[in-house]
Amino acid sequence: MTNKTRTKPDSGKRSGSGAHAAPLNDTLLARALLAVRGKKLLTHIGLILFGLAMLYPLLWMISSALKPEELIFREQGLIPTSITFENFGAGWNALRHPFGHYFMNSAIITAGAVVGNLLACSLAAYAFARLEFPLKRFWFAVMLGSIMLPLHVVIVPQYILFSELGWINTFYPLIVPKFLATDAFFIFLMVQFIRTLPRDLDEAALIDGASHWRIFSRIIIPLSMPALATTAIFTFIWTWNDFLSQLIFLTNPDVHTVPVALRTFLDSSGESSWGPMFAISVLSLGPIFGFFLAGQRYLVRGIATTGLK
Amino acid sequence: MTAVQVPPKQALPQPVSLVPDPEHKRQSRRRRRRESLTALAFLAPWFVGLIVITAGPLLASLYLSFTDYSLLGDHEWVGLDNYTRMFDDPRFVKALTNTAIYVFVSVPLQLSFALALALILDRGVRGLPIYRSIYYLPSLLGSSVAIAILWRKVFGADGLVNDFLGFFGIQGTSWVSNPDTALGTLIVLNVWTFGSPMVIFLAGLRQIPASYYEAASIDGAGKIRQFFSITLPLLTPIIFFNLILQLINAFQSFTQAYVVSGGNGSPADSTLFYTMYVYERGFNAWQMGYASAMAWVLVLIIASLTAVNFLMSKYWVFYNDK
Amino acid sequence: MFHHKKRIWPVLLVTGALTFSAACAGDDSGSGSGDGGDGQVTIRFSWWGDDSRHRITEEAIALFEEKNPDIKVQGEYSAWDSYYDQLTTQVASNDAPDVFAIEIRRLGEFARRGSLADLGGLVDTSDLNEQLLPSGNVDDVQYAIPTGANTFAVMLNRAVLQDAGLEVPDDTSWTWEEYLELSAQVTENTDSGVYGTQINFNDAYLRVFANQRGEDFYTDDAMGISEETLADWFRSHLDLMEAEAAPDAARSTEIGSTGVETSLIATNTGAMGMWWSNQLNAMTTGSGEEVEVLRMPREAGADTSGMFLQPTMFWAAAESGSHQEAAGKLIDFLANDPDAARILGSDRGLPMNDAVLEEIRDEMPETDIASLEFISAMEGELTDPPRAYPAGAGEIPNMLQRYGEEVIFGRMSPEEAASAFLSEADNTLG
Incomplete structure (x- = not known):
């Protein structure tokens, strides 16, 4: 069955291509090569300049984190005139627990959310992408519709629900729903990815007598590594940065997460601890950036898409 | 879709019989029922979530949209009052206009950036992971509270943009705090976070079987031709997904405007977004009934736009599984 | 060729199980005030502010618990911008903290909608500034105690x-x-x-x-x-x-x-x-x-x-709270105890308790003394503090x-x- 993807393009529609033009003489070839290299260089210069604009905010944040607090707003430049690591120490120990505690809480919630989304959304996505069942379009619309309502008008009913369940100040309200595929965005994402996969494979497997579970776990999942990585990365980042639901469901500072704890540095009604806020903000980028770096390794062509051996 | 040149499906034995044979009919009915049951099993977690977690609060907010619920205290049925009230509410109209401008300007821009860079980066540029990471950084920062200060650093009266304009002798305003330009800076902020759709595009590009390109090369199709006959058509489901995703996200955009404007749509409501107004009515003015009604109108707006997109998608989105 | 996916499912499931058990661990500090084992009551106490305020308030809580061994206080704090989102949700869901901070703009609404407990009889107000105290009074009921001015x-x-x-x-x-x-x-x-x-x-x-x-x-x-x-x-x-x-x-x-x-x-x-x-x-x-x-x-x-x-903010207790007496004790401690004032300083406004002020005056930082002197110098020039605002x-x-x-x-x-x-x-x- 594995060889069935090695199909050939439809040769009937082939048309003349400029790529095979007249033979080139040597100087022309050299010049062309040079042009290609020049073009590549230009691309890189462009990409780097563009990258600098993208990097500026991070540099600025690091620079602010390193400035003594009173200089953050008085001093304009990117390069601090004096460097201090005070903000990091002060920020780390500013609240009831050292910040490591909040990082751990965020990590638990985020890990749960990632696992939950990967499991539940991929299952649902397979059904929508590959199976036929009654009212499929209707359920698909319901699925998409469920993410269109702003959180602000459902958060109070949600609070009442979770409070009835005794889940307030636990991580359940932030993890359990993910195992029940309430992040419908990711179902949609995976449906779209699965639908880019040729159907030949699973149809062949079906005829060989494989069950849908087998097709799902043995064919679709391995072929969908980029989609799963994307889901994991996005879930991680969204959950890590999520504020409102964590704020509402986690009121006890023992279970606070990084974003909730970070906000307590800012008090628009009084004094704000900008220095520690910048310092911890920089630190809190670490896990998400690290996860992104780790996850993007899976954004390479998977075993399946490079051809099956 | 005539230009699409992708491998056709292998000739597979089709389970559908052309002869109306009762034995076949029964078989296919049984097969369909079995498939439905399988689907139910795959959808089980989602169904449970829908019924236990999503549906309750959703329906509660729908019900409350017909009441004068104020968060504290009792509520009374007021019929369609909350819905008709929107038409006479100039701030609602303002919020809707701001959001519409924001969505229809920033989403196409953001997606074009994302697609263009994904395509450039996917051409095997050396150091791809580094570029990809750098371009993704703004998306990580996008909802940070630090963004409020950062955006002033860039678009403030003494910000980078004005420093740059100063070279040309142009005296800039405080772009973030001018009612004529504040919305523009939020659009820039959204475009600047093009990293997320870019990553999804890159993932989509990586999902295209390499065998297609190999085969096309053997057949002598050039790069450009390969792009139009393989890359683009096979990427359309992902483009479509990104479009829907960003559309919904942009309509619900809250955090960035909230953080940058200080939570009140300042200056002079020029950055008052739809969901910010919903939030303000609900949690600040304690008119949760009205807020719920606005939220449901938003659902209607997004849903109809999404529906239009789904209808249109027949003409330009190509699914490989057909 | 699919060998590595075989490892993925167990890994996912084990991680899932782990996070679940970790989530359970968070349960220990669950919400809801209630009776502890040996006649001890737990009350929830909620406020807004920055990190330095959280630190000193928790210090004050520790002192209160030391002085009242039968009461356990669970402090819950958040930033100003999100404080009312949290508080209103809790009050709307009938899960309000027993004691909480509130400012004058919201006082009237919370009081008139029946969310606040009558503090008369629960808190000793005899030493509190007479000019300031009425600002916590709504429809002739002392619903709130000013924290300072x-x-x-x-x-x-x-x-x-x-x-x-x-x-x-x-x-x-x-x-x-x-x-x-x-x-x-x-x-x-x-x-x-x-x-x-x-x-x-x-x-x-x-x-x-x-x-x-x-x-x-x-x-x-x-x-x-x-x-x-x-x-x-x-x-x-x-x-x-x-x-x-x-x-x-x-x-x-x-x-x-x-x-x-x-x-x-x-x-x-x-x-x-x-x-x-x-x-x-x-x-x-x-x-x-x-x-x-x-x-x-x-x-x-x-x-x-x-x-x-201006009353900087108020202490209030929830009408729905089942331990109003303990809540009253906490507010009384915050408003009247010199040791509490020593810890809290002028963070929530200059203390307006004459007895307390006398005791801590020498320990106050320079800027506080400057504003205190400014306010004392203006005595007689200041009009009455505002009363609770309309809804x-x-x-x-x-x-x-x-x-x-x-x-x-x-x-x-x-x-x-x-x-x-x-x-x-x-x-x-x-």
């Missing part, structure tokens, strides 16, 4: 004023006109980028402005300010900008949007501004210069300064800012803005 005043960065070669004005007699002239002179005498003062749409400023004309900010259920006064107030901002006493509209809005740390005074780019007296410390730290508190200027011929003692008052500050911005950007005339504001406010209040 401050006052809205002009602050002055001496260094900037000296750079401009100008003298500190006599604040006992200065008028709005003099304030404008002095500010304009500062701008003129200094480098570009340094200004006399900054635009301020704080409702406290309007309250002082209206008081000087004998008008109340609110009546029982509506705005008490006349359209004319409001239009004049809006115009005063235009005048400041036109005289270049303050930065232009866009820059003013930018400066006004991020708080104390980015203010002109704190960044040494301006001489004056109007702030709450308890922000003196932040101003001094931010600028690194000497900052002075001055009386607000007066309307020529006004017979009152219009300035008032819907929580929206008024944003509304003022919105119409103020319409005016300074020239999109509405002061008169148009005043009339539009009043009609919108009338629809909101009540």
